[in-house]
Amino acid sequence: MSTVLIVAHAERAEALAASKLLAAWLEAEGHAASMGGAEAAAIDRADLACDHAGRAVPDLAVSVGGDGTMLRAVDLVAAGGVPVLGVNVGHLGYLTEFEPTQMIETVAAALRGSLRISERMMVSARVRRRADSDERERHADARSDARGTRTWTGLNEVVLEKRDLGHTVRLEVWLDGDVFATYAADGLITSTPTGSTAYSLSAGGAIVAPTHSSLQLTPVAPHMLFDRSLLLAPDTEIGIRVVSERPALVAVDGRSAAMLTTGDELVVTRAPYDARFVTAGGDSFHRVLKHKFGLKDR
Incomplete structure (x- = not known):
């Protein structure tokens, strides 16, 4: 059994819906899910609420939102060496690699240890x-x-x-x-x-x-x-x-x-420690950069 911290954008309905789905899937698979109090209340799952300062270190953090949500997730868990998986909900971001349609399969792969971990200096x-x-x-x-x-x-x-x-x-x-x-x-x-x-x-x-x-x-x-x-x-x-x-x-x-x-x-x-990102590898940063600036092949 693994423990997964879900960090969601509490003001985006799509992010909350995806978080609720992820929490239910984790529990069905025998894993433990936790969330901040505001996010847990927003999806009517007060039982998932945890005090980040006093909780046990999770095995994985999943950010469901944009780059701002990803920064918040990193701030919560980086000191403990916890990898963060970013699910992009909203605008194109530089930090959130995976789309909501990939969420369940990528979280499952991350918990199996099948995905790479990228170290980012802080x-x-x-x-x-x-x-x-x-x-x-x-x-x-x-x-x-x-x-x-x-x-x-x-x-x-x-x-x-x-x-x-x-x-x-x-x-x-x-x-x-x-x-x-x-x-x-x-x-x-x-x-x-x-x-x-x-x-x-x-x-x-x-x-x-x-x-x-x-x-x-x-x-x-x-x-x-x-x-x-x-x-x-x-x-x-x-x-x-x-x-x-x-x-x-x-x-x-x-x-x-x-x-x-x-x-x-x-x-x-x-910083004395690095952030750890779950990644599928490849050239995702270059693709995002190209898309963000509207760069053409020729």
Whole structure:
């Protein structure tokens, strides 16, 4: 018997219907299914509701929705090494490989161990406050180590961005302890290869194959001559210090994390663990990329 966590888009009827079908199939096959409370209530299966913080580590997570749902599933289970299978409901996504019509057969194959697992690097962020700074609220998703230092992990990116409209922020960047440059910009994005097709792409960053290992530092609307995206080694430590009087906001995979003021620092590194995706293999990323941009054969 296997335990499967279903993470569904609670506001899409098709996703909820597929989740209900999957839960029933899992139980009929002798497996255990669980869901978040809101999703379980939405399909009238309150008995499937679980507390993610206190539950046992599942054998597989199935994301039923779009890329946002996939990011949520990864955030829930990546630290435990749990593979995530993405079922695409809605718009074409980069992360969700399988269609609803394939759901049962692909979940069955994944539970048998017949499908490949693709490792995707993740990114980690922590904040260092200036010495005279008061502690500010952190996002509830932040995790603490033994020393109380808060960290956030993401699959796509960490963003440090201006708070105030109509203004830029000045951000001093150092790489592996050496000062690199001071950016005057709307913000800076540190993305993984998986995240290269998210916010970084819209800011002019390169598209990187998702199984590659690297960090990409991309300025958002820079007010300076140097406006290039940097492709860095995956073990690079990227430090960003706020040097302007205007505050900046940290977001990880679109989730608000912290506010930084003058002298505060954001440190971004590779996460200590990778995300694990269930995949059928082949060139699915290239196909999605081609379709997304309307590229022709000739």
